[in-house]
Amino acid sequence: MRVILRNQGRELELAGRRRVKELLAELGVLPETVLVIRGRELLTADELVREDDVIELRPVISGGCR
Amino acid sequence: MKCKKCGGRAVLELRRHNTAFCADDFLGFFRSQVLETVRRWKMFTREDSVLVAVSGGKDSLALWDVLLEAGFRTAGLYIDLGIFDYSRESKARCQSFAAERGARLIVVAVADAVGAAIPAVKDVTRRPTCSACGLSKRYIMNRAALDHGFGVVATGHNLDDEAATLLGSTLRWDDSALARQTPVLEATHPKLVRRVKPLFRLSERETAAYAFLHGIDYVVEECPFARGATSITHKEILNRLEDASPGVKATFLVNYLERARPLFQTREQVDLRECGRCGQTTTGEVCAFCKLADQVRRATGAPARPALEPTDPAPLRGLISDLHAASEIHSA
Numbered sequence: 001m002r003v004i005l006r007n008q009g010r011e012l013e014l015a016g017r018r019r020v021k022e023l024l025a026e027l028g029v030l031p032e033t034v035l036v037i038r039g040r041e042l043l044t045a046d047e048l049v050r051e052d053d054v055i056e057l058r059p060v061i062s063g064g065c066r
Numbered sequence: 067m068k069c070k071k072c073g074g075r076a077v078l079e080l081r082r083h084n085t086a087f088c089a090d091d092f093l094g095f096f097r098s099q100v101l102e103t104v105r106r107w108k109m110f111t112r113e114d115s116v117l118v119a120v121s122g123g124k125d126s127l128a129l130w131d132v133l134l135e136a137g138f139r140t141a142g143l144y145i146d147l148g149i150f151d152y153s154r155e156s157k158a159r160c161q162s163f164a165a166e167r168g169a170r171l172i173v174v175a176v177a178d179a180v181g182a183a184i185p186a187v188k189d190v191t192r193r194p195t196c197s198a199c200g201l202s203k204r205y206i207m208n209r210a211a212l213d214h215g216f217g218v219v220a221t222g223h224n225l226d227d228e229a230a231t232l233l234g235s236t237l238r239w240d241d242s243a244l245a246r247q248t249p250v251l252e253a254t255h256p257k258l259v260r261r262v263k264p265l266f267r268l269s270e271r272e273t274a275a276y277a278f279l280h281g282i283d284y285v286v287e288e289c290p291f292a293r294g295a296t297s298i299t300h301k302e303i304l305n306r307l308e309d310a311s312p313g314v315k316a317t318f319l320v321n322y323l324e325r326a327r328p329l330f331q332t333r334e335q336v337d338l339r340e341c342g343r344c345g346q347t348t349t350g351e352v353c354a355f356c357k358l359a360d361q362v363r364r365a366t367g368a369p370a371r372p373a374l375e376p377t378d379p380a381p382l383r384g385l386i387s388d389l390h391a392a393s394e395i396h397s398a
Contacts, residue, residue, distance in 0.1 A: 063298035
């Protein structure tokens, strides 16, 4: 699968399928800090992502002066 | 995972509420949370004119969207910070958002108000960039609301913003900042407009999900000057705690507001007067924003910005428990 790490400007290619929570744990990403997006849908932690999926991890943290 | 409301496929799990929602039910949940907060905290009513400060990001556009859909009388205020492509893109998002909904958008450039855009201001002040930017934004928000006749300014501060601010103030035991932290900053002077934060009970992930699911085109990229900001470190720490103990961020903030804040609210006597230069409120002779503008002018040779006629130079003595002069509050 292709994983797009938005704002870091990089992408990863990962082999095999896994659940979203496993993917996030593997990448060291806290679930509270991202939206997990496949196409036009959001995925919950128990969703299975397949080898041919393109997944965007979109950060939700804003910073600096608010 | 199934939606706890309709049994359909869930798109978002909210561990702190021990629930999950499909897209439609989450959008409904989000709207009701915002409107309930506005009502319960008496932020404003349908009779008020509300100026919504929008940055082009997920929070402020989600807030404006909910208020527009609920039929509140609102206009947007976009403050152009002049931060390269980031500002160009965020301004374009706000303009498109407003045009698509037939809503009014007021645009004010920091460069016009302070004499230079934020990248130049950053170079001439000893303040951290985010501090100078925040000072400018709070000043412009208040002044624009007064100039255009709005009784309330609403900002998109969310649960994570507020919990991070609270953590920062607590780590410093900054009792003055702790006393001021509230989702409703009352107008304690005729030249101050009340400022409210209707999203303070909703997390950043929830506002991002609302924006995404509702098709709001927002700027995902962060301000280039925010990298390494302390507030982001505080948010990361709080998110680690949240991961281990869902709900801890909301408990930290809400219990503070309900139980601990009254202990910090000292009813101090403050001489609140109008700045001799611009007429906005200050505790001194000249407000912090005008001092910043002076620094910019000295460093860049920019022309002095037109001063407002001070309306009533007599100082107003009053008991102020939770708000100092709007232009001099250095924390959100």
